[in-house]
Amino acid sequence: MKILLIFAFCAATVPLAGAAEVQPRPATNRVVLSAEYISLLAQQLRTNHPGVAAADARTFAAAQNLRAVRTWEDPMIRLGGMAAREPMRADEGDLIYGVEQKLPLFGKPKLARAVAAAEIDVAQANTEYQFQLRRVEFTKHILQAAVNDHFVAIGREDLQWLDTALLTLEGRIATGQASQLDLLKAQNEKSKRAERLITDTNQRFHDRVAMNIMLGRSLDEPWPDFELPPVGPPIAHSPKLESLALKFEPKLRMMRHEIRRAQAAVQLVRRQQLPDVSAGIDVRNYSGDGSFRQSMLLLSMNLPWGNRAKYKHDISREEAKSLATEWRPATTN
Numbered sequence: 001m002k003i004l005l006i007f008a009f010c011a012a013t014v015p016l017a018g019a020a021e022v023q024p025r026p027a028t029n030r031v032v033l034s035a036e037y038i039s040l041l042a043q044q045l046r047t048n049h050p051g052v053a054a055a056d057a058r059t060f061a062a063a064q065n066l067r068a069v070r071t072w073e074d075p076m077i078r079l080g081g082m083a084a085r086e087p088m089r090a091d092e093g094d095l096i097y098g099v100e101q102k103l104p105l106f107g108k109p110k111l112a113r114a115v116a117a118a119e120i121d122v123a124q125a126n127t128e129y130q131f132q133l134r135r136v137e138f139t140k141h142i143l144q145a146a147v148n149d150h151f152v153a154i155g156r157e158d159l160q161w162l163d164t165a166l167l168t169l170e171g172r173i174a175t176g177q178a179s180q181l182d183l184l185k186a187q188n189e190k191s192k193r194a195e196r197l198i199t200d201t202n203q204r205f206h207d208r209v210a211m212n213i214m215l216g217r218s219l220d221e222p223w224p225d226f227e228l229p230p231v232g233p234p235i236a237h238s239p240k241l242e243s244l245a246l247k248f249e250p251k252l253r254m255m256r257h258e259i260r261r262a263q264a265a266v267q268l269v270r271r272q273q274l275p276d277v278s279a280g281i282d283v284r285n286y287s288g289d290g291s292f293r294q295s296m297l298l299l300s301m302n303l304p305w306g307n308r309a310k311y312k313h314d315i316s317r318e319e320a321k322s323l324a325t326e327w328r329p330a331t332t333n
Contacts, residue, residue: 030225033146041142041215042135048216049134055127062123066116071109076100078282093284093293100280100300111268118261125254132250138214141207146226148204155197162190255328262322269318273311275301 031037046052082094165186172178212221235241246252280298285291304311 030227032227033142033229038139038142042138044215045134045138046131049131049214052127052131052134055123055130059120059123059127062116062120066113066120069109069113069116071104073102073104076278076280078280081287082284090286090288091293093286095285095287096282097285098280098282098296098298100278100298102276102278105277106271106274108268108271108274111264111271115261115264115268118257118264121257122254122261125250125257129250129254134214138211141210141214142226143228145204145207145211145223146228148200148207149225150228151200152197152204155193155200158193159190159197162186162193166190255325258325259322262318262325266315266318266322269311269314272314273304273308275304277301 046056076099078096078098078100080096082089082092082096084092084094166183169178169183169186173180173183208223209219211223212219278300280300282296282298284293284295286293
């Protein structure tokens with residue numbers, strides 16, 4: 001209100017002051033913000049922002065984990081000998097060697113790959129989520145920078161008008177048409193506007209530094225002056241719009257993948273209750289002349305039933321994790 005009164009006073013008194021007119025500022029390289037311009041800048045966040053780079057590294061690690069899932073485990077090689085009397089060693093063989101291989105039964109490797117693949121989906125969704133978070137933050141900074149550019153331009157114009165008002169008041173005081181009180185009021189208003197201009201200028205600098213940090217640039221990298229885009233049309237709510245928001249919202253997509261990963265982990269732990277079966281072959285030779293004596297084909301398996309209660313606890317743990325993932329609200333980070 002004070003500024004409007006002073007502007008009105010200046011408009012009435014400037015013609016009396018003669019040729020004291022405010023010259024317009026020269027044109028600068030101003031950029032009108034648009035969705036395309038912001039998106040072009042925001043793409044640099046994918047490679048330059050540490051948070052997004054860390055999420056990309058986790059995605060790469062998840063991909064390597066999937067490739068590392070083994071269908072066939074490393075074989076076990078056995079080598080030994082028998083100590084006995086010469087006739088027994090010559091008859092049965094005293095040099096024993098063999099190999100044992102764990103068999104990929106009951107779909108355990110397939111379920112392990114399913115868990116690893118679900119982990120990739122979660123990591124990729126998290127990468128997109130982290131990028132969108134930084135994009136929103138960057139958009140806020142660049143829009144605020146445009147607002148501050150506007151405030152700074154207005155503040156400079158205010159000071160120019162106030163300078164004109166002070167010159168006019170000084171002339172009117174000299175002719176007895178104004179008092180010192182009017183001059184003090186105008187000087188006080190100019191001081192407040194100068195302080196506000198300093199604050200707006202500092203905030204303008206802060207937003208540009210923040211944008212440079214997010215894009216991995218030098219802190220003093222210059223930016224053009226920004227202008228706010230025109231006001232967009234209202235967006236009417238519709239079931240289709242709501243459906244698209246629920247389908248493509250980054251945080252919800254990541255949470256859906258986390259639920260699938262938890263469910264896959266439950267299935268894998270359930271399958272772990274089944275025994276591990278290994279096949280092997282043992283061969284015996286006589287060390288005296290190296291001739292073959294006998295070979296044996298062996299099948300071995302562990303007995304998991306003794307730890308049935310432990311496996312139940314494993315299953316309960318993974319089911320609780322899956323339930324916690326489903327119940328977690330989308331507003332948490």
